[in-house]
Amino acid sequence: RKREIFKKNKIPIRGKSIAIYSTKGGVGKSTVAVNLAYSIKKIGFNTAVLDLDIHGPSVPRITGTQDYEPYSPDGKNISPAEKFGVKIMSIGYMAKGDTPVIWRGPMVMKAFRTLTFSTLWADTDVLVMDLPPGSGDVQLSLAQEADISGMVMITTPQELALEDLRRGISMFKKLSVPILGVIENMSYFTCDSCGKRHYIFGKGGGRDVAKSYGIDFIGEIPFDPDLMKMSDEGRIYVLEKDGEVSESF
């Protein structure tokens, strides 16, 4: 098989691009992407978030920017939303409320290209990209067409998620995209009435898998119901609540 050589296009940003990925859905990709971007902003970098979950865009709600109406200043490029200094782009701004995005592969690829290469990211130092679950059109187009700095893999500790983590790691190794590390999310839940720590999805799985593939284990993020509540309300957790979870971001 002739190895297809794809021309990787540069994303119009000043600095680095990091894709937050997991083959499995519901492990916290969007939540981690948004809170990571604001944590990076807090230490002084210009950051932006790109929501590439075409069928299930959650970043508008998590950042409280659902009402943003994207516009084009020049008929070609798109102006991103902006909240507390972080630029944001998502298909969710074009398909509001309960409008489903029912697209097959070719349409999904067009949306990927427009959102990634035609958004006016300006002097963004770090672009955090929230990928959809699975290993289909968006993931392939990203690996083949975009010149990204690397992937961060998100997992929860249970074996069912680790099975998908292994699939994701071997996919991006095959596609020769650098993997920066693994983050384990929802590692444990602490009962607020008796203080017992519950490993509701098991314990230590993310660290073991990362080690077995020779990949950095970046860290654990505990389960905090406030993170879930504030995301539902469009409030940025790492900007409002200090403590163990914000530290881990």
Next chain:
Amino acid sequence: RKREIFKKNKIPIRGKSIAIYSTKGGVGKSTVAVNLAYSIKKIGFNTAVLDLDIHGPSVPRITGTQDYEPYSPDGKNISPAEKFGVKIMSIGYMAKGDTPVIWRGPMVMKAFRTLTFSTLWADTDVLVMDLPPGSGDVQLSLAQEADISGMVMITTPQELALEDLRRGISMFKKLSVPILGVIENMSYFTCDSCGKRHYIFGKGGGRDVAKSYGIDFIGEIPFDPDLMKMSDEGRIYVLEKDGEVSESF
């Protein structure tokens, strides 16, 4: 726009087919699909499970049938796995271990057709289909090409999942596929040391959305860490543990 008339093909089963769906990943579709199928088997029907999550097949692990090697008795059809009397088919039997399934739309559609129409379901009364998250090729092909009895929508109670639930409901209404009802999963977690009930993903969201669309609310399934552990080990929860959660299945 001419309304495309698709010829819906009959799935080669004796009885009904129910698709378990959620636009959002990680809400428990695979876990509910498997335990629902075994609950239906317990009351006397021949049941089968079809895992259509092409990129992240979890049903082989949940049922402990990862080692099954599918074969074709006639060069055209495929023999399903079988465990405790339930027939099972999944792409996971063809892509074992950490092998990622990196396919674009057209390949995904071929896999959907083969798994659905060429599996030897024999005298299956109820086929439970586990769908992937999102609203792309598999969901469209299922709605356009297969004559299914209806969809059951799975959600967790938080707004972020409810947003995707609304998208999913409006999608299948548009595609004129009957929606049988909504199940809310991971509704609450009970601390085993002090008995406090924690609504870790919020409360009552699934019932409200179902009501607002005029759809039946089928019920709530609490969060039980044993369900997570047993799924990881390939043990069927509703066959081994009695109690509130098995009752709700």
